[in-house]
Amino acid sequence: MMNPLIRKLERFTRLSDADKRLLQQAATARIVNYDTHQDIIAEGEEPTDVNLILGGWVCRYKQLADGSRQIMSFLLPGDLCDLNIFLLRRMDHALATLTPVTVAKISRDLLQQMLNADPRLTRALWWEVLVTAAIHREWLVNIGRRTARERVAHLLCEIYFRQEAVGRVRDARCELPITQVELADALGLSAVHVNRTLRELRVAGLIDWRDKTLAIPDPAALAAVARFDPDYLHLDFEGERFDAEC
Amino acid sequence: MMNPLIRKLERFTRLSDADKRLLQQAATARIVNYDTHQDIIAEGEEPTDVNLILGGWVCRYKQLADGSRQIMSFLLPGDLCDLNIFLLRRMDHALATLTPVTVAKISRDLLQQMLNADPRLTRALWWEVLVTAAIHREWLVNIGRRTARERVAHLLCEIYFRQEAVGRVRDARCELPITQVELADALGLSAVHVNRTLRELRVAGLIDWRDKTLAIPDPAALAAVARFDPDYLHLDFEGERFDAEC
DNA sequence: CGAAAACTTGAATCAATTCAAGAGGCGTGG
DNA sequence: CCACGCCTCTTGAATTGATTCAAGTTTTCG
Incomplete structure (x- = not known):
């Protein structure tokens, strides 16, 4: 392994x-x-x-x-x-x-x-x-300043991009083995409202989450809704630079 | 200096x-x-x-x-x-x-x-x-899960205790040289609502903030309102232990 | 197969926001 | 030195986004 x-x-x-x-x-x-x-x-x-x-x-x-x-x-x-x-x-x-x-x-x-x-x-x-x-x-910004719709979309983007960076996305799908209650607890929202918000995103065709799997057919579209900018994840290989210096 | x-x-x-x-x-x-x-x-x-x-x-x-x-x-x-x-x-x-x-x-x-x-x-x-x-x-918890009243009280407690730990509290008073707008931006609230909440705390006798100085006559009382527990600030001198080990 | 957990939806309520307007204080420039 | 503009603070009224409560459906799992 x-x-x-x-x-x-x-x-x-x-x-x-x-x-x-x-x-x-x-x-x-x-x-x-x-x-x-x-x-x-x-x-x-x-x-x-x-x-x-x-x-x-x-x-x-x-x-x-x-x-x-x-x-x-x-x-x-x-x-x-x-x-x-x-x-x-x-x-x-x-x-x-x-x-x-x-x-x-x-x-x-x-x-x-x-x-x-x-x-x-x-x-x-x-x-x-x-x-x-x-x-x-970034979570502080998300919870403090974004609407429920943006907030939910943003966290889903984060989860998706983090997994993509380590090769865990295939066919625009990644794992998401948590409950809506847990998502709500992460977002500072009530579970009921998270549910409604997910429905909105679903009917808009932005996400498809079932069987513990999240599909994001058009990541750029969801990112736009979330105003998501992946910079904060620091996924670029900044180590190259670092390595040269040591 | x-x-x-x-x-x-x-x-x-x-x-x-x-x-x-x-x-x-x-x-x-x-x-x-x-x-x-x-x-x-x-x-x-x-x-x-x-x-x-x-x-x-x-x-x-x-x-x-x-x-x-x-x-x-x-x-x-x-x-x-x-x-x-x-x-x-x-x-x-x-x-x-x-x-x-x-x-x-x-x-x-x-x-x-x-x-x-x-x-x-x-x-x-x-x-x-x-x-x-x-x-x-702790800010994440504060913004995500506490009411405006608790939130404001909590941040004021944090600011007070952080300064107390470095000898910047005297007569239950410390510096607070920021505006209400800035406080609101830190709390994920609107400035208007922060203003109202501060008034509540003021009329309850819990705080007195003017001239860039915050007075908390009874810190324990404000901490109770905020459900503030200073543990997360790690102000205890944990280095003693650490020093012994090196 | 049955119970528990997770999800879904509607209706009523509430906390916080937005909009608006005014008061007070401060610094700057005429 | 006063006037003006700007920023900060304050308060009321209307609105809204999100919560709570409640009930029903679906899924999961032992």
């Missing part, structure tokens, strides 16, 4: 064979499986491992006192959760599965060793953190 | 005299002043320097096509903007001043040298990045 993290990081920087071996080893040492809708880490816990998602979808969320929750990220295979455990003692949010999920647990010490041994890996992981931050910023 | 960045980082980790000298040097090499309401960097630019704020307030924002904008962070003295310039080529957002501002420009190369020379400094800056991310996540 090709490690999806290696694949992702290589989009950014060249990794030596030693790097890859180290990563591959780290990613197979301790594999854990989770069912759908389970917490991987709860808010307030003190994590000791970093979770590398090998398969399935995960979300980052906070639960409020009144029962509502806000999903803050969707994490896909190859994504690394909680790099922050190095520095922040307690989780200020939770991670939960949206589908059955396989993760590799990488201990703090091991990751520390890897980072010490290899500055290139360090920077590759830093890049990962910064791209995540860029996505968070 | 005591460098506010050193002060902040020392809350997290111990810095050697050499570290401090280096930082102090970096922070005085190239000083630039800006007027109120000026862009420090525009969206799309390719920055070459990191900006260290020495005095004044700055915000991070994105402007939308329809003219509305979303402010994504408030940056105070000691805050470092754009650590991401190392890795992301183009700015996917802009930085603007909210008051007259003094900035130290630190060149990419110099910062690179500093990071190479000192892993402790690297981690201290990484911590800075992660705390920023934690604040972004």
Whole structure:
């Protein structure tokens, strides 16, 4: 099995064979499986491992006192959760599965060793953190300033383009194995309104979402509705430049 | 002048005299002043320097096509903007001043040298990045899931507690040198509604904001209204632990 | 096959926006 | 030094986008 993290990081920087071996080893040492809708880490816990998602979808969320929750990220295979455990003692949010999920647990010490041994890996992981931050910023704009229609369309675009970048789009279709409630929790909207908005987009012929699969017949058209600009995903291979400098 | 960045980082980790000298040097090499309401960097630019704020307030924002904008962070003295310039080529957002501002420009190369020379400094800056991310996540919750009343109260609490942590609160009062429009742009609300909400909080005796100064006579009471929990600011001195490990 | 979860739709309600108009403060230039 | 224009703040009234409540349908899964 090709490690999806290696694949992702290589989009950014060249990794030596030693790097890859180290990563591959780290990613197979301790594999854990989770069912759908389970917490991987709860808010307030003190994590000791970093979770590398090998398969399935995960979300980052906070639960409020009144029962509502806000999903803050969707994490896909190859994504690394909680790099922050190095520095922040307690989780200020939770991670939960949206589908059955396989993760590799990488201990703090091991990751520390890897980072010490290899500055290139360090920077590759830093890049990962910064791209995540860029996505968070765009979500802030999305939730703060866009209409429901734009908001829904925008998030669907993001999910589509993120997957396209890692070769997970075929025939204008990608996976979307989440519920409308979860989409609503990510968008700061009610589930009912998300449902109505999806219908609008559907009857307009912009999307076709069923069987956990999202089809976007004309991505440019949906992007126009969403006023979506993929720049913030930093999908261009900026590592070329970086690599030359090191 | 005591460098506010050193002060902040020392809350997290111990810095050697050499570290401090280096930082102090970096922070005085190239000083630039800006007027109120000026862009420090525009969206799309390719920055070459990191900006260290020495005095004044700055915000991070994105402007939308329809003219509305979303402010994504408030940056105070000691805050470092754009650590991401190392890795992301183009700015996917802009930085603007909210008051007259003094900035130290630190060149990419110099910062690179500093990071190479000192892993402790690297981690201290990484911590800075992660705390920023934690604040972004909380903003997402705030904008996505809280009522206007809670939202306004929550942001005021954040601003108050952040300043308290660096000794900028006296007699339950701190600086708040921004306009209601800017507050609205940060909260994803209209300026009119922010105005009404502030009035509510004012007549309830929870806040007193005038002359660019915010007074919160009973912070616990306002925090209760906002359902504010300062954990996400990671103000506790977690560096103690970290320092022991290195 | 039956129960639970997910989706769908309508109707009533509400929170927040928009529009509009006026008051107050500030800086600049005549 | 006053007048003018601009920005900020304030408030009311009308409107709207989104929520809530409620009920029914479809899908999923054990």
